[in-house]
Amino acid sequence: MSSLSYQDRVHKIGRITASIVLILIFVVPATISIVYNIFPPADKLLLGIGMVCMVYIPISIAEFLTYTPMLGSSATYLVFVTGNLTNLKIPCALTCMVNAEVAPQTEEAEIIATISVAVSSLVTILIIFIGMIALVPLSPLLSSEVLKPAFSQILPALFGAMGGYWILKQWKLAVTPILVIVLLYIFLPIPSGVEGALIPVMGLISVFSAKLLYKKGFIKSIEN
Amino acid sequence: MDYLSIANGRVLYILASIVIIVVIIQSVLFLRMSWKRGISIGISKTKLKETVKTSAFFAIVPSIPIVIALIAISPVLGLPFSWMRLSVIGSQSYEMIAAKIGASSMGIANLTDPGYTAQVFSNSMWVMSVGIIWGLVLSIFALKKYQNRMKIVQKKDSKWAEIMVNALFFGMLSVFFGEPIVSGGLSLLVLLSSAAIMLFITWIAKITGKQWIRDFALSVSMIAGMAFAILFSNLGAV
Structure with a gap:
């Protein structure tokens, strides 16, 4: 083994692979523009980029700040390459960490989270690949009226299950964020699709109230 | 073309x-x-x-x-x-x-x-x-620094670090509770049924002491919740 510590190695490999993917992301549209000689007009392109960045830079910063402490370094490098965080990777990794009985921010937890993110990414890639090949026969099945409610309700089904378990375990931490979000939804017209932007706000509120509860001695530790 | x-x-x-x-x-x-x-x-x-x-x-x-x-x-x-x-x-x-x-x-x-x-x-x-690209850019340039700070928090007070991570997760979880709780309807029914199934499976895992039941509890509860969604909407409950 090299003289680098494990953490240093994680950062090195993480940075190298993330950089390669970053470059490849731009290689795709660049190649198409060059091969087919289609360049969007610069002013229109900059307008579009400006618009998309206004939405996604704040969301990305918030996601990064929220999810990194949950996952640890190596899983974070991987998760920002493979995507689908909220609806798949985070619930999956957290459940595996609980089942393996490891505490967050320890090296054990980081290893469990990384294995979980890597395996679930590979499965997702495989399923999308199957979906792509079998797109024609699958389309009518997946977009059938019968199955529609099941897939439109996948997030309540997923977070209901996670919530039931976690709230029972640590109800003291759950009270404030749930109360705040219910009040928000009662008094503010929140359009659907902005959940991504609410996650960091609620995360901050939740951490702040947890700090208060911890300082006052209402919460002493997390029991597994 | x-x-x-x-x-x-x-x-x-x-x-x-x-x-x-x-x-x-x-x-x-x-x-x-x-x-x-x-x-x-x-x-x-x-x-x-x-x-x-x-x-x-x-x-x-x-x-x-x-x-x-x-x-x-x-x-x-x-x-x-x-x-x-x-x-x-x-x-x-x-x-x-x-x-x-x-x-x-x-x-x-x-x-x-x-x-x-x-x-x-x-x-x-x-x-x-x-x-x-921004999540990726942040990982490349800021992850090491951010994680080093997290490690300091963890070393100083590992109990708080654990509580903080859990609190962050509850913040995320609460976002998906707001709409169903306030508007009710199908989403709320699904939320409650999959929560109930999860608790039931976890309880079974506990009394039987079988780890594999715990491992599949989340997946099975989610799928059951989705099946309930089909059932509820066909019953015309909502």
Whole structure:
């Protein structure tokens, strides 16, 4: 083994692979523009980029700040390459960490989270690949009226299950964020699709109230 | 030239395949590295294998809506680019919004408008690409610093570090509770039924002492909740 510590190695490999993917992301549209000689007009392109960045830079910063402490370094490098965080990777990794009985921010937890993110990414890639090949026969099945409610309700089904378990375990931490979000939804017209932007706000509120509860001695530790 | 012959052309298929293969290699690399490290710091093989099994099984169902998203966006953006975007980095919700921004900045209001030309397609691709990179950029430039700070918090007070991470998760969880609780209806029924099933399965796992029941509890509860969604809407309960 090299003289680098494990953490240093994680950062090195993480940075190298993330950089390669970053470059490849731009290689795709660049190649198409060059091969087919289609360049969007610069002013229109900059307008579009400006618009998309206004939405996604704040969301990305918030996601990064929220999810990194949950996952640890190596899983974070991987998760920002493979995507689908909220609806798949985070619930999956957290459940595996609980089942393996490891505490967050320890090296054990980081290893469990990384294995979980890597395996679930590979499965997702495989399923999308199957979906792509079998797109024609699958389309009518997946977009059938019968199955529609099941897939439109996948997030309540997923977070209901996670919530039931976690709230029972640590109800003291759950009270404030749930109360705040219910009040928000009662008094503010929140359009659907902005959940991504609410996650960091609620995360901050939740951490702040947890700090208060911890300082006052209402919460002493997390029991597994 | 019809832009769809570019969007479904061979060049784009090759490019998409390269990106996806690189991401597969990266996943395997991290998997191997973590596995080895896990063994060397004394995590049991059973625990590591359980993590693999739980994750592989869990990932199947939430991947299906991504295939549905593929069905929805591929007629506009072509199959290879949609395939690449949904397999890597993107998410179902992001891709449509970003593609629309790409089109509207060219003066096209709808993705199905006849004015959607090769140039608009190229603009959409560029805009979507720039939009998605920020999590990656932050990981490259800020992750090490941020994690070093987290480690200091953890060393100073490991109990608080653990509570903080849990609180962050409750913040995320609460976001998905707000709408169902306030508006009620099908979402609330599904939320409550899958919570009840989860608690029941966890209780069974506890009294029987079987780890494998615990490993599949989340997946099974989620699928059961989705089945209830079909049941409730057919019963006309909502």
